[in-house]
Amino acid sequence: MFRKNETSAEETLVAHPNGMLLEVDEAPKRPGKWIILAIQHVLAMFVACITVPMIVFSGVNVTLGGVSYNLASIMIAPTLFSAGIGTIFYLCVTKFKSPMFLASSFAYMSAMSEAIKVDCQATGQVNLWILPVGMAMVGLIYCIVAFLIKLFGVKWLNKLLPTIVVGPVIIVIGLSLATSAISNLTTGAAIGGYNWCAILSGLIAMIVTALCSHYGKGTISLVPFVIGMLSGYVVACLFTLIGYYGCGNEYCHVVNFDPLLNLFSTVQDGTRVANVTIQSFLDYPKFLFLTANS
Known part of the structure; x- marks a missing residue:
């Protein structure tokens, strides 16, 4: 819901009675809000597509043609591809009424981590075939639930999974990722295996996100x-x-x-010398051109 501010020409977001600033069937009127919300959504979903396979397949190697490969890096590409296919299917089914990018769910990480270990001791290799089968079953259940919602509405689902049940589940999922976040923050070349500068940067990011989400007004509360x-x-x-x-x-x-x-530069005899070419601008910005120093 939007309402004109009497003292300015800017549009102000007004919360609905249920606390939502934007309902499912609503959209920002200004292109700027569209863009920033889209960027936040894509970033969050893209991070999920990368983080889930990195955690699930961390330390898992496969041998192909006598060469050992780390699955954590290999599985990112098929994860992104699958997310894209799922998003296209979702948009077609919903007739583009709910523009959303579907990504990996952190809720299934524990199940996937255990699933790939099935028959692992007997064969010496992780069981990758079980993952697409399991995910297909999950997708089938989603379709069944969606069909039931279409027939009977959502009241039965709200009774089956009330907020008091869903909330703790989400909290548990978040806490299960805490070790990964701490590991990323404490990885460094400093003495003791951690870097206080990196830790402080992470804490500031977390605190600012929480403050914007809780105390932010209007657009700020939408993009914490x-x-x-x-x-x-x-x-x-x-x-x-x-x-x-x-x-x-x-x-x-x-x-x-x-x-x-x-x-934009090259190193010659230990000295960095400017070397700006047309290719420099064609290559810029390369994705993830800024990387964490570890």
């Missing part, structure tokens, strides 16, 4: 993920630019700018 992530990157970049590049302190080297610098 983007604002929090950007704040964490800004702090990490400041640590790196001031501490590492400015003062030469390796401890502050949180973000690795070398992939970006290499697009």
Whole structure:
């Protein structure tokens, strides 16, 4: 629901009685809000498509043609492809009424991690065939539930899965990912295996996200993920630019700018020399040109 502010020409989001700023059948009127909400959604879903296979297949290797491969990196591409196919199917079924990108669900990580271990000791290889079969069964259940909702509405589902049940489940899923978040923050070259600059950057990102989500008004409350992530990157970049590049302190080297610098310069005899070409701009921005220094 939108309402004109009497003192300004800007449109203001007004919360519905249920607390929602935007209902499922509503959309922002301004293109700017469309774009920023779309960016946040794609970022969140894209991260899910990368994080889930990295966690599920962490430390899992397969041997093909006598060569050992790490599944964590191999499975990202098929995960993204499957998410794209699922999104197209979803959009067609819903007649594009609910523009949404479907991604991997963190709820199934434990089940998938255990499933790939079936017959692992007997064969010496992880069981990858069981995953598509299991996911197909999950999809079939989703279709059955959707059909029942179409016939009988959602009241029976709300009684079967009330908020008091769904809430703790979501909390448990989030807590199960806490170890992964802590591992990412504490990985570094510093003494003790962690870097306080990286930890502080992560904490700031988390706190800003929580504050924007809880206390934010209007558009800010809709995009806490983007604002929090950007704040964490800004702090990490400041640590790196001031501490590492400015003062030469390796401890502050949180973000690795070398992939970006290499697009516009080269190193000759230990000195970086500007080398700007047309190809530099064609290659920029390369995805993930800023990487964490570890």
